[in-house]
Amino acid sequence: MPVGIDSVVLLLHVVFFCFWLGTDIGVFYSSKYVLQADLGQEARTYCLKIMSFLDQLPRVSSFGIIGTGTTIGILRGYFNVAPIWILIVWLICFAWIGVVLYLYVQEHHPAKIAPVKKWDFRARVVLIIVLATLSLTSLAGHGVTDDKWLAAKLLVITGIMTCGVMMRLATRNFGKYFMPMMKGTATPEETRTAQQMMGNAKRWVLGIYALLVVAAALGLWKPF
């Protein structure tokens, strides 16, 4: 049996799903220890390091999944667009992966990464608008796909991206309360605020997990 491009890209799509959802479980559990006030400063620092390192896999995989998903969609004829869009989408994905890795490598230089972070945030909002438009117009019968399950999947992916943006908003001033915790100088009020912020962020993270599972189900089942 010859190895087709379709099955290889499909396998990559599943692998990216694996390193997004699966690896994020490690991030989720590390975050628990990071904010455990009764743990030593050093233990929390290294849990933070693990959390931050692991978090890069889901961040990179989220763009890998968009690239492979678009490739499969165009190759199989689900999307009514020219094949050149495969190249365009992959270029955007690689550029975004570069930004993600740059933000990680330079994370200890907040002033340096501040403008990149701002543009990354804005670009995510634009992506949400684009995805929402593509899915809603497709659901209305005038979009890039005639398959309703795929239009619904795009809407679910829009929801995932929105959860990601909401999570960033929920932790906007997190460092202000978290840094004193890491230095051991936090007041009980600061500790409580940091924990509350992380609690709020976790709701959005759980939202991402739930929607990812739904997106995978839509892709496999193609129920309508």
Added chain:
Amino acid sequence: MDPVALWSYLHILLFVFWLGTDVGVFTAAIFLKNPTYSFETRLVLIKLLSIVDIFPRLCFALIFPVGLHLTRALEIYQISDAFLATAWIVGVSWCVAIFVMMRNESKPIGKLLAKLQVWFEGVLGLFFVAVGGVSLATGAPLAANWYAGKILLFGFVFWAAIALHILFKPFEQPFMAIGEHGSTPEREAAVTAAINRALKGVMCLYILIAVIAFLGTVKPF
């Protein structure tokens, strides 16, 4: 509901929570080697590692019964209800044993179950290697080569799990000695060596799982 889609979906989710979460275990193990960390920090890392490690272990226990359902749904082979029921009983019992081992790690029941698990993995591994190997050589009982290859490699996964258990064993004694009597270059070297050996085993496991996923998705032969 289409049974192929349902069982494919569950099979993929188990793969996701097996390999994906194992990356967290792998990373925590690498951090654990660092001798500059305090013993408390390293204990927290072990706790984190042990909690996240539950996911791959449970997925390992459940992937075979789910895979059997998928095999039946795809009509690759006739799978009897009795065989399915046996696979589920074994899988669910194994999950229960995993939780009992986790909660009773240092108690006699936990140690006994850990020993039994090694034997269990050895026997099941032998079964899968034999079925897969014989099928690849003779074309029976599994005619599809990609499927026989998957079963053969799945057997190797059991053996890799045993190898990991054995390779990680020498970690315990020097690590506890560090906690009780402090760090020495010899104890740190023993801890690092045990973790390095185990990490090599983990890499083999990842490669096996990746190849199994490749065979199942691409079906190259």
